[in-house]
Amino acid sequence: MPDGTGTQFVRLAGLKRYFDVSAPWLVRTIEGRPRQIVQAVDGIDIEIAKGETFSLVGESGCGKSTVARLVVGLYPPTDGTIEFDGNDMAARHSRSDMAALRRRMQMIFQDPYASLNPRWRVFDIIAEPIRAFGLSKGKADLQKRVEDLLRQVKLTPADGRKFPHEFSGGQRQRVSIARALASQPEFLVCDEPTSALDVSVQAQILNLMVDLQRRFGLTYLFISHNLAVVYHISTRVGVMYLGRLVEVAPTETLFTRPKHPYTRMLLDTIPDLDMTGRQRSPVAGEVPSPINPPSGCTFHPRCPFAQDRCKAERPIAISIEGGTVACHAIEEGRLPVEERTYVANS
């Protein structure tokens, strides 16, 4: 169980990723347009213990998927370090060491369409990592492993003969989950793994993830827009806003004693299943563009508690109730913690 000391399995420190989205140089020069840089991830520190499920939440475009892609090495960071089980991923590793490290971390993508090769049969899609990492003892064993994986995600061995386009959206997502599990990873980065699934298959997949975690001690970095799902599956939750982490807390604490003003607003947007007629309040104010983020605390234009200091000074994370919060109002003690309760769906 995570205890926050010593044995950190995954460590992100000062992680940054900027994208240059400027028009081509010539167009820029002729039309006098400035360079445009998106600060997608702007200095993030996260430590994840072995066997833990750490979730990232936040508005669309706040940089969650970019963090996920940085962690599994799909983008190089602009700055900062990523450590996996004590190995600095940016350090020079021999080819085989790198392959071994890569095998131990896998990613399930937000978009099950783009991530499956349309020309391969499902069997080969799932068998590929098993073959690539030499994990099977011969043909019969490979067959058996793929069939087991298909069954684990509630597909049938006969589905192995089909192509991705013959499946519905949710079925395809299960294929990509089976492929991610094929190399027997220890760390899974799951970017919206269940948002394409109906709630009954979602329940099966989430239960499966919990079972696998218990059996094999898997560690998850989990990204979802569905706060009820996050509440259910996470050990700890990190809230992102415009490329920065504004609050991290154990799940129960985050939902029942939210501290950062943005976290509170986010919790207000949870849809109401009871149809009490309560109007959901969309987070007030326009989402600022990550190209020209506001100064100081980037949340200040939308924050009801903003003061002059918030516009000038970027708040640093302070420890509080087993988590961290980056907010001047909390640090200055002028914003009391809010208590929230929830009524379970009947």
Place this chain on the structure above:
Amino acid sequence: MASQTNNPPLLEVKNLRVEFPTRRGTLLAVDDVSFDIAPGEVLGVVGESGAGKSLTGNAIIGLLEPPGRIAGGEIRLEGRRIDNLPYEEMRKIRGARIGAIFQDPLTSLNPLYSVGRQLVETIQTHLPLSAAEARTRALDLLKEVGIPGAESRIDHYPHQFSGGMRQRVVIALALCAGPRLIVADEPTTALDVSIQAQIIALLKRLCREHGTAVMLVTHDMGVIAETADRVAVMYAGRIAEIGPVRDVVKHAKHPYTKGLMGSIPSLGVRTERLTQIDGAMPRLTEIPTGCAFNPRCTERGQRCLVERPDLMAAGTSRAACWLHDRGGVGAPIVKEMVDA
């Protein structure tokens, strides 16, 4: 609203069948599906992954991927039959009178063109506007769907947008020509809750102000509860239950709907495991005789194994389940059957 009974429904679907000829035989993926949508009404469509929701939507907009084809039934838009139109004619209707929002934003966006160019082209195909006017409309649409800094992002390419932002661009594309019917397939799954709330408010406003009808396919019961007037629940190619949203969500009549509603994770109680319906929906090639849900149903009786239930009155809803027939489900099943 749904009560405008004198008007013909905006969309009528009658006995729709969609099939796929394959080497392993013909698959019946949508089996005898019927429903209407009134002007200004939102019909939510939910159900098991693979149940045929997207295929039903694609059949309506005339975009079934071959070899899939409509094998029976009819589809009418404002009283006019549209399921048998030539491709060109249907293409015009699709842009102008029906707006389509797909589950997968990448299939609707061309990676080689900037977002602004795609919007301007679509607008100009359907509306008599100059390039400058079309660009202004494109910008307005991007703002309406909540793209931050729309002016500076309009010339960017799809890959430079986050997943949720791409989806909002697709929604803007569907709204270009001011359609009468919107078929939205998972329009908000890639969106976070606050953008979701914004998009839903936008869809509802279109319904209210312009009498636009919406077929909303989604897995998100929160979105259904807030947006839909009525809900259809699909299972194995058929409608298992259809009725007013409150009745379906709160007082489900079909055992599958009950299981579905029970699987929704809830804030406030953190359980070890979520409630799930055991087993999986049958393959299209292995639909059992009788009720398609019977291998997973805890309430089934002998009759469920042999006779297929059609939709029948169940309170204010209609459900395809023998529990709501006077004859009942038949004798109890003693021997445990092997599950699929």
